[in-house]
Amino acid sequence: MGVEVVTIGLGYIGLPTSALIAKHGTNVLGVDINQHVVDTINQGKIHIVEPDLDEIVSEAVSKGYFKASTKAISAQVYLIVVPTPFKGNHEPDISFVEAATKGIIPLLKEGDLYIIESTSPIGTTEKMQQLIYATRPELKGKIYVAYCPERVLPGNVMYELVHNDRVIGGVDSKSTRKAIEFYSKYVKGELHATNARTAEMCKLVENSSRDVQIAFANELSLICDKADINVWELINLANKHPRVNILQPGCGVGGHCIAVDPYFIVSDYPMESKIIGTAREVNNYKSFWCAEKIQTEKLQFELKHGRKPKTALLGLAFKPDIDDLRESPAKYIAQKVLQSSNNEEHFIVEPNINTHSVYKLTDYKEAIEKADIIAFLVAHKEFKEVEILKDKVVLDFCGINKK
Ligand code: SAJ
Numbered sequence: 001m002g003v004e005v006v007t008i009g010l011g012y013i014g015l016p017t018s019a020l021i022a023k024h025g026t027n028v029l030g031v032d033i034n035q036h037v038v039d040t041i042n043q044g045k046i047h048i049v050e051p052d053l054d055e056i057v058s059e060a061v062s063k064g065y066f067k068a069s070t071k072a073i074s075a076q077v078y079l080i081v082v083p084t085p086f087k088g089n090h091e092p093d094i095s096f097v098e099a100a101t102k103g104i105i106p107l108l109k110e111g112d113l114y115i116i117e118s119t120s121p122i123g124t125t126e127k128m129q130q131l132i133y134a135t136r137p138e139l140k141g142k143i144y145v146a147y148c149p150e151r152v153l154p155g156n157v158m159y160e161l162v163h164n165d166r167v168i169g170g171v172d173s174k175s176t177r178k179a180i181e182f183y184s185k186y187v188k189g190e191l192h193a194t195n196a197r198t199a200e201m202c203k204l205v206e207n208s209s210r211d212v213q214i215a216f217a218n219e220l221s222l223i224c225d226k227a228d229i230n231v232w233e234l235i236n237l238a239n240k241h242p243r244v245n246i247l248q249p250g251c252g253v254g255g256h257c258i259a260v261d262p263y264f265i266v267s268d269y270p271m272e273s274k275i276i277g278t279a280r281e282v283n284n285y286k287s288f289w290c291a292e293k294i295q296t297e298k299l300q301f302e303l304k305h306g307r308k309p310k311t312a313l314l315g316l317a318f319k320p321d322i323d324d325l326r327e328s329p330a331k332y333i334a335q336k337v338l339q340s341s342n343n344e345e346h347f348i349v350e351p352n353i354n355t356h357s358v359y360k361l362t363d364y365k366e367a368i369e370k371a372d373i374i375a376f377l378v379a380h381k382e383f384k385e386v387e388i389l390k391d392k393v394v395l396d397f398c399g400i401n402k403k
Helices: 014-023 035-042 053-062 095-107 124-135 157-163 173-183 196-227 231-238 261-268 274-305 329-339 364-370
Strands: 005-008 028-031 066-069 077-080 113-116 144-147 166-170 191-195 311-314 346-349 373-376 393-396
Touching (some): 014 028, 053 066, 196 274, 261 274, 274 329, 274 393, 311 329, 311 364, 346 364
Parallel strands (some): 028 066, 311 346, 311 373
16 A cells, blocks of 8 residues: 655654554655664664654554655655754744755645644745745645644653644645644544644744743742842742742743744744743843852852852753753853853763763762752752752752742
């Protein structure tokens, strides 16, 4: 039997999505430019860390429903699941989506369904539709084109792929219907119909909304520091109000979604997106502020004790209990503190990874015992259990010792 679905991009989303579809007995070909990724998958193994994914891939490959290749072949459904990073000036870079689309244009035929899942600036789906028709004008109105963003949380992907609601927007209503029909075979969450532009914006807004809310919490933390108020206690009390739900401050916002997606809006609509743009600035500033705070504490310690302090920086990951350091504010802070170091001793701690190419890592218990200044950058579960002697200076940027 031929291939029904071709997925372009076998990363954090493309691979689990392909595996889920293949698990239902649909023939899927996953395409990736990386030969190592393709070979790994064809051996029934995976190249990323994601609970439960290895078993599903291994089974789908061994049953023959899932194959990987560096080249696409003809199918009925094409899913574009490639990265959309940004360029140096925070402008979105859709060149991977474009390249993936160009790769399948010669394969398209009447009745095919083309879906973009990659986070994309508003108008990308329409742009790709035009790109397709520019090369293949005979297909005008004869293929289905839609946008359906993924919205899963790394670490819980296999559950969320099935159970989360999806927003599905076609370039016309028959495309929306066709895409809904496709996802309804694999998704148990509700499928919400809209148009392509709204679906694109929806993904950007979901993550921007979280960024704005975290910026509010981070702004409060700066005010509270000056006003000598415990921000954790304050937020906890404010949240007792039935219609208030403030998020938690931290050492900044990281990861490859929330710290990135808002720029896709700001870059296209700079005059209109004041709050979204400012939230990005506030969250970035929070990391800078944490690094400055550590520097100040170090100087004060030296003045008081007449010797240089030993400093422990606890956590490098972009959020608690993961090993992912991408766009991590904690990593940025560690880098900044070490760069302005004057030969003092530092202990860098990240319990979720064994070694790092740049930083020499220290066990958290040893670091806490030996350091004079302890800065909590990420609220990893291990850190919550340790007892800290009274004579140490503690900088709690992530609410380890919440009241
Ligand atoms: N953070 C705070 N305070 C909070 C919550 C989070 O400072 O109260 C920080 C975290 O420490 C981290 C950053 O925000 O640095 C982002 O973490 P996260 O857990 O909020 O989100 P991600 O990036 O792991 O995943 C997000 C999710 N989006 C939303 O919750 C709106 C996920 O559903 C998306 O699929 C994913 O982005 C994506 O791919 O877009």
